[in-house]
Amino acid sequence: MNNSIEGGIHSCMEGMHNLRMLDLSYNHLTGKIPSFFFNNLTMIEYIYLSNNQFMGMVSFSIFANLSQLLGVDLSNNVQLEVETQHPHWVPTFQLQRLSLENCNLNQLSSRTIPSFISTQLNLLQLNLGHNSLKGTIPSWLLYNTSGETVLLSGNLLEGSIPQSTHNTTSSVRFLDISENNLSEPLPTNIGTLFPQLNYFNLSKNILQGRIPSSMGEIRHLQVLDLSSNNLLGEMPHQLSKNCTQLVYLNVSSNRLQGDILPIDANLTRLQYLLVSNNNFTGIxxxxxxxxxxxxxxxxxxNTLSDTIPSWLFSLPKLVSILLGHNFFRGHIPIQLCQLSNLHTLDLSNNYFSGNIPSCLNSISSWKKADQIQISDIFLTRTVFHPRPSTSFTTKGFTYSYEGLPFSLMTGIDLSRNQLEGDIPFQIGDLGELLSLNFSNNLLTGYLPQSFQNLKSLESLDLSHNMLVGRIPYELSQLDSLGAFSVAYNNLSGKIPFENHLTTFGKDSYEGNQDLCGPPLERNCSLEIPSQPPRDEGKKSRVLDNPVIFYSFVVMSYALGFWGVIGFLILNKNWRHKYFRAMDAYIDRSTEKLLEFSRYLKNCCFK
Structure with a gap:
């Protein structure tokens, strides 16, 4: 296993009469699987040939007489064709494990589910995924065996989940029928049919109807994925109240409506809640x-509204908050800065107002490299490795991130809101950000020179705001930038079209009437106002703090007042001179006033 062995299966192995396990998986073996090879291996129990490069066609009947056989794995031999229906044969074995994933199964037999499986009453693990199998799911596949794991994903199966023909319940714990063509509503008694389910994946089908309330009867359910279907109606109250073991809940891309969760939801173990692209309302x-x-x-x-509650940011393990394309309003709570592990934040396409919080540099995961740690979920004998998939817009496109790319992705998207004020210069501290989008807001002020520290940034969009001043030369040093736009602002001066900024066209700068130089066609001249870059330190001057400013005024007044009065109190000589001077000034002023009144009387009142 996993040794990079090349060539074909050596003929000397057929003489190993007492061989119980043959594991040649994860190598580079080629050629055909010889049909005579297994004739003498009468004691063999496990045959694992997966993840090689075998080719040609092999009939499963070559294993028919291996009565001790317990497990077969021929998966992921993409040039191999496995035929189970012809020629006619009767198995003498009772398998416990069977994996025929991605091996061109039954292409000569209308791509049907192998019928011999109906005789395998001890089958615990079955994987027939990614074979383009057609037809409906037979009832015996889910109810007649003692199977714990049934994987049918990546096929063309139709219809719906079958009912039991003998009023029996299924023992399946791990059921994956994702990426098929199931179109009919889910059975209303699905909770009764599959009471032992831990993992249930029906994503990427075309299921109709509602989520049955009986889903709440599956008390041990830990992973439920119903995403990318045509399900409608509301989330069953019983699901979020009774399925307290749920760790992963994904109902994205359906037509669900109403509240996402009831007020008495009791999902105490929930780690992943994915409900995007529905018609959910409320808060x-x-x-x-x-x-x-x-x-x-x-x-x-969705169509969620109201403000973001500050309590949301008391959940310490949040690494991804995606609330874009809703109707949220109000200010962005500064409590957001408490989330030290946050990787992706999307508040775009809402009605947020006020300033961008200047405390975002408190979020350590945007300042130093920190991979998201995804915990495994243990499901009886099976370990589920979650691969949460979320969408995030960067470089002008929406990408779906999962697995390792998801765990490494960092980004902030506050675009298409009503945010105002300056861009906080503290954003420049977020050296691990990959994507930053503040476009389509009401932001004013200058481009922070501190952005020169965003060395990992791949996408920067500040377009459609009211920013002024020059484009800092330092931005040309951001070698990781793959997308950049400051279009439609009030920027001025010469574009620092050097180094990495030469890779961006005029679309990145258009809509700024006072910008000049390449790549724009407007030549720089003395008529174009030239504003020196503002000293960013002014944003943090001591006197910009209102409390300190007014304290300074009071202190200055006190010092000036007592500097004069105190001196007069302490020095008797100067005090007498000061009073004599003031008396003389008052006498002169009184005399002048009397003269002016006599003049008015003589000139105007005769």
Missing amino acids: IPSSLLNSPDLMILDMQK
Whole structure:
């Protein structure tokens, strides 16, 4: 296993009469699997030939007489064709494990599910995924065996999940029928049919109807993925109240409506809540406070409203908050800065107002490299390695991130809101950011020179604001930038079209009437106002703080007042001179006033 062995299966192995396990998986073996090879291996129990480069066609009947056989794995031999229906044969074995994933199964037999599986009553693990199998799912596949794991993803199966023909329940714990063509509603009694389920994946089908309330009867359910279907109606109250073991809940890309979770939801172990691209209304449910381990919250593309509650940021493990394309309003809570592990923040396409919090540099995961740690979920004998998939817009496109790219992705998207004020210069401290989008807001002020520290930045969009001043020369040193736009602002002066900025066209700068130089066609001249870059330190001057400013005024007044009065009190000589001078000034002023009044009387009142 996993030794980079090349060539074919050596003929000398067929003489190993007492061989019980043959594991040649994860090598570079080629050629055909010889049909005569297994005739003499009568004691063999396990045959693992997966993840090689075998080719040609092999009939599963070559294993028919291996009565001791317990496990077969021919998966991921992409040039191999496995035929189970012809010629006709009767198995003498009772398998416990069978994996025929991605091996061109039954292409000569209308790509049907192998019928011999109906005789395998001890089958615990079955994987027939990614073979383009057609037809409906037979009832015996889910109810007649003692199977714990049934994987049918990546096929062309139709219809719906079958009912039991003998009023029996299924023992399946791990069921994956994702990426098929199931179109009919889910059975209303699905909770009764599959009471032992830990993992249930029906994503990427075309399921209709509602999520049955009986889903709440599957008390041990830990992973539920119903995303990318045509499900409608509301989330069943029983699901979020009774399925307290749920760790992963994904109902994204359906037509669900109403509240996301009821007020008494009790999902105490929930780590992943993915409900994007639905018609959910209302507010962010306060029942999420019962989910202290929540890591990923994806509520994009719904019709949620109101403000973001500050309590949301008391959930310490949040690494991804995606609330874009809703109707949220109000200010962005400064409590956001408490989330030291936050990697991706999307508040775009809402109605947020006020300033961008200047404390974002408190989020350490944007300042130093920190990979998201995704915990495994243990499901009886099977370990589920979550690969949460979320969408994030960067470089002008929306990408779906999962696995390692997801764990490394960092970004802030506050675009298309009503944010105002200056861009906080503290953003320049976020050296691990990959994507930053503040476009389509009401931002004013200058481009912070501190952005020169964003060495990892791959996408920067500040377009469609009211920014002024020059483009800092230092931005030309950001060698990682793959997308850049400051279009449609009030920027002026010569574009620092050097180094990495030469890779961007005029679209990145258009809509700034006072910008000049390449790549724009407007030549620089003395008529174009030239504003020196503002000293960014002014943003942090001591006197800019109102408390300090007014304290300074009071102190200055006190010092000036007591500097004069105190001196007069302490020095008798100067005090007498000061009073004589003041008396003389008052006498002269009185005399002048009397003269002016006599003049008015003589000239104007005769």
